[in-house]
Amino acid sequence: MSEVSNIAMQNPANSKKMLLAMVGIGIISAFLIVLTYELTLPRVQRLKAEALEKAIFEVLPGTDHTQAFGLNTDGTLFKIEEGDKSEAALYAGYDKDDKLVGYAVEAAGQGYADIIRIIYGYDPNEQILIGFQVLESKETPGLGDKIEKDEAFLNNFKALDVSVSNDGQLQNKVVTVKQGEKQNAWEIDGITGATISSRAIGDIIGKSTMEVVPILHQNCKKDQHKMDSNEQR
Template identity: 60%
Template sequence: MKETTQIAPTNSFKMIKAMALIGILCGLLIVLTYEGTLARIADLKEKALQEAIFKVLPGSTQTQAFSYNKSSFDIASKGDQNLVYAGYDENGELIGLAIVASGQGYADVIRVLYGYSIDNQKIIGFYVLESKETPGLGDKIEKDPSFLSNFEALDASLNEAKSAIQNKIVTVKKGEKVNEWEIDGITGATISSRAIGDIIGKSTQKWIPIIYKNQSVFKKYRNEQSQQ
């Protein structure tokens, strides 16, 4: 009579237990790494933002964050939302306001910072804070000199009542810019450059009338600081 060899069954419970333990350990390591680097990442982002403010507000040497609440601005505290950043020169004169704005690009959300001069009613600087646009194409919004020159003196004038933007900022096809409130687009990066026009167009419509109306708050702050 033929003997049959019996194979000991695999202890599946031990395997599952080991896999679960490994999963728990990996998850714990991820959480600990995240928690351990969170403060560092926040500090780096804050430093990058401060450097960007100086870039979009040429001539500024010091900044102050303000938060908007319903109808007025106050000096910002930690955790406040709806922030804008006032930039001042070495004499304490207000250069302008730096404003964060974001919107959908071609690949993902684009987050930008732009500078606004109250006295000239113009956008005077632009910087991309976060973008995942296609390298070599969409990322030209960050480094193309011709495109970036759009934001050296981009018209953001208010209407006569100072209640709204006179002409909405928009992106046009490369070479078709005829008005001071138009952004000359990028050939080969049409969607990305148009996205910038949409982002800044919507943001200026929201923020510029409010900032203009409350400009005394930003100027008063530096006057008070200089008297202390």
């Protein structure tokens, strides 16, 4: 039997005090953790919102202002008012003349270390991706984090083909290939030494564009048809 147990048996009052003290310390610690979280949450949310806004302008060059949209289950878009972006799925970017530059789309998926959150820019007129940024990643420093820094890798997303066929689906799914083996406009040239992380980016974008791009393409066609109809009147 341990010395602490012996003391507890010999001094039950002291044992009770010790137990109460431990419970009290636990309660105070939990309270401080919750209080710290509540106090820092607004700042964390503000910083995330600022980082997201900056990323939108980065992946959609030429954008002057944006509009957040949500995505209905039937594939239609609905506008989200300023200050309520909890349902936002994507962001439309417009130039100074209110002409659509493209859409910034958030996506996420499993990387080597943890979930990777990204955002990419889509030009519906050219049917290509025109920008890409990592929003959140815990990939290995010096290896996996090359997906954020490697210039050759980032160049993949300046004109990545996501053309939609006549049946309304993507003609080719975006995939990552081994570094130096890219032959097609819808392929991402991977990173040697960061194979899993760069392949994860291809998987994330491949899945997201298969689901989202056809919807955006169809919505742009409808908007163009409305504009043409209005001009003819």
